[in-house]
Amino acid sequence: MEDLITKYVSLSKEDPEKSESWSQLCNSGQTQLYRLSETKDGVFEDSIVAIALIDGVTACEMCEIFHSQDLKLxxxxxxxxxxxxxxxxxxCAVYHQVQKRIWPSAQRDFVYESHKQQLGEGDNPDWIVCNVSCDHATAPSDKYCRASVEIVFYCQTIVTGDPLLRENIKCKIFYSSKIDPGGWIPVSAVKAAATREYPKFIKNLGTFAQDHVKDQKMK
Structure with a gap:
């Protein structure tokens, strides 16, 4: 988890427009989608990263909503x-999650640790959630096709004015999701689907978060 946190905090400081490792896939309102190409242990790999701004929500609140299983559903x-x-x-907790089936492929599941952490101090610290696949003896293993995931959800509060009210804050989201679906689905198909679905995913999460916190005291 600490390695992932270090890596993505560093990546969040890069300017995608000035780095050869980044290439923009789409720009949808306040959400930009990029392909990030890397070489890890001599192996070339790429991932899709979404960078978005959500009005009226803090980093703490956004990560709490993303991390909470009750709210996620x-x-x-x-x-x-x-x-x-x-x-x-x-x-940090371990969960077994079953995804809705996408016909004609088999239904997927995965077991993962979900870790939430505050980064830094001060009035508006950054927050991060890392969801990483793991093994667990009590998780069912014979009903679904087991996928593996590495998901990082890094949030920063941006203050745009004074006083510190909801209309004067934004949450900057840096979201990366690497999924190995297992089975016969090619990774290229997963990435194509992600390119299409990520903006919808971020918009749905942002809309829910804004509605969820609008009558609450800011955290």
């Missing part, structure tokens, strides 16, 4: 069911 329409397995600590 209210805004993520791709989930069939999600089951808690174990708490590692107050900010």
């Amino acid at each position: 209210k805004w993520d329409n791709s989930i069939d069911k999600s089951t808690w397995i174990e708490d590692k600590d107050e900010h």
